[in-house]
Amino acid sequence: MGNNRTIRASALALAVLGTLFVGQAAASGFQLREQSVKNLGKSNAGSLVGKDASVVSLNPAAMVNLDKNTFQADMTVINLNAKFTGGGTILNNPGAPLTGGNGGDPGDPTPVPNMSAVFPMQGALEKLYLGVSLGAPFGLATKYDQGWVGRYRAIESDVKTMDLTLSAALKLSDGVSIGAGFIWERAEATLTKAIDFGTAICAGSGNPANCFNPAYPFQPQALDGGFKVKGADNSIGYVVGAQLAPTDRLAIGVSYRSEIKHELKGSLYFTGVPALLGSDPRFVDGPGGARLVTPSVTTVSVKYAVADNFRVLADYQYTGWDSLQDVTIKRSNGTIVGSEPFHWSNTHFYSLGAEYDLSPALTLRGGIGKDKTPTHDTYRTPRLPDNNRTLLSLGATWNFSDALSFDAAYQRIDIDSPSINLPVDAAAGNTSTLAGWYSGHADLIGVSMQYRF
Template sequence: MSPRIKISLLAAAPLWLVASTGVANAQAFYLQEQSARAAGRAFSGEVADTGPQSLWWNPASIAGMENAEAAIAVSAILPRGDVVDNGTVIRRPGGQFAPVGGNPVAKNPINNGFLPSGAIAMPLNERVSIGLAVTSPYSFTTNYDADSWARYTADKTRLRTIDIQPSIGVSVTDWLRVGAAVNVEYTDAELGNKIPNLSATLPDGEQILSGNGWDLGWTAGLQMHNSWATVGISYKSAIEHNLKGSLEVSGLVGPLAGQNATLEGVKAKFKTPAQIIVGGRFRTSDALTLNVQGVRYTWADFDAIRLGAPLNQAIPENYRNSWSLAGGFDYAATPDLTLRAGLQRTLTPTRDGNRDARVPDSNRWNFGAGGSYRVSPAFTLDGAFNYVAFKDETIDRPTIAAGSPILVDGRTEDAKALIFTLGGRVSF
């Protein structure tokens, strides 16, 4: 493999593996929309709540169940915002730095999407229950135009994960519940981005990276409760992802034409973060319950992407640990109708100088509202709406594409997301 194409791959590989929704509802490339009930209170009490809807956050949530229960939900995520060029320049071999060209404003480059989730749990006896949650914690699609100013660092990206979490919960005493789970996670990713030819008058080349793999993690938690309060603590392990796939390079002309190729067996390793989750639910009256939850994300685990043959390189990412904090309430307006709302603050793990157009993440506020209606003793409908407001942030990670250094100077503007979630739960 030629040195120029190897450098191009080193610039693009992180994007292939970890590109993000940017304007999702959690942070970086993690999505937290795994429950309609949780979304309504801005994810403020899940580690301390009960039933299969809280399995993702804490397997202790199903301990001591009396009946089997199942829950499903789907979230429509509608991101909005602009990614704007403030003076990005490129230096092609033998030339001087010049404007990168292309459309200077990318409007709504993150595609709308639907995120499904589901869980089921059943008691084995009065103390022990088993359950299964199926979620998609890292999933998105981005689509920058072919003539975008960001085309050499971000073009088209698709990431899908499926997390299968078999769980067990045990009611140890009348005040203590514990639980454990295995996370079996499948990842499938594809990235396409442009490659500059030697002259700006020539059409761009293109490279497409794709890969997939299965990996394992685990979750453990406990809940301490009495007649008016529940405190929950859980730990979701980091997962080391091992992807294997292919690279296709095409459209290079002139002296670069010999570098058009398809490579099979491209390998990479990277880690998604552990989560330390602490929260509580406090019943202040027969109708009102207050919720609070904090999450510590060990994003520093995502320090580098380690590429195997034929590249054999480690690419620093320099993410930092981060956190989120949420508060909310549930209010039983009638025996059949429960209203809820919440507020969540989340800090981004990305750093200035290391942020690119494919991961335009920033600090955000999440405002949530929703409710539940018991249609029958066995069936309840859940609905929620979230408005996520993002801080305007710089896009400033330099890169190299086919031997051409690119000094990226951009910015996100007016970024926000509208999220509608609908779900249902049934006992049997």
């Protein structure tokens, strides 16, 4: 019965880790860059130096670009299309294949809302700018079919982060500004997976060969149960930035967003526990938690006006995913029940874009980007079948009046086909292998409104 102990520990570990390993993010890892539809239309090139209220959370120093009170609302729908091809076996036995289909398309259209407002001060405070934003810098959602071949690794993952950012900027001189913001972040997660109680019982019977003896009453995949974990936490961080515009044509912005550390606390729920294990305290619902650190993000943006109506833009972003080397799982009494490594690497993102003012009322834009994945072949899981990405974007702004404008954008993300090759890992409670590859892409459509008064 020793294997049951590792099964329960792994259930919590993988569920908490599921907040990290899921694929409905529009950037590599579980990062979201959809704070601005205008930025979406140029693959985020020039994201820190625009006349866009989203700079409240991206680069507070750029709030000085807005000379009126400005309110902005953005909505982007992310639709991941993915298909898994592959399978697995029980306990490394090629003659005992996992049952189930390919899981279907794990990604449903998911809306990502963001709102922001900037307020230039007047009179003696005219060089001061204040801003507030509400948005989602990290988050994801996937759902596989209940009986799919990888159900013991992941079924449903729903993770949300929501940031409230309060920022201030100071205009030091013409073309030079600095800014900083306070971030309050709420993180919530609901994760599910299946548990192979049949394998847990036969492997823990003292004679693992029972798992391959048809006469034994408890067989692999014959007693599937379910596991669910829900957790949440509030934490704080900060963002700082600067903007330098030495001429009317050139602007350079830089910003740094801090790590935000969460101590996720929640409850574990088990379903379908066989009567043989019904009194086992290791499968009783109860509290648990783990530490989650969202990464630091450093960004540099450049904008250059080639002509009065034509601008070229660029972005470079460095994301500190090395904050996610492992997650240690603890019970509510502090007892460590397991640690899961995943060894993510820091990533680099590059983008180039352009804007063209077709008329005073209409601006067209486009961009291309390259986004590296933090994952590795050794540790990649079906919760995040991520790989390097190529972004292609188109967008437009319609200035309805001096006070009101609307934006729309489309982005296509092509993902290099990732592979997974997961072995049996008794220490983590994984009693089956899973190997295969994914094909897929993501489509993003966004609309926004900006009102100046």
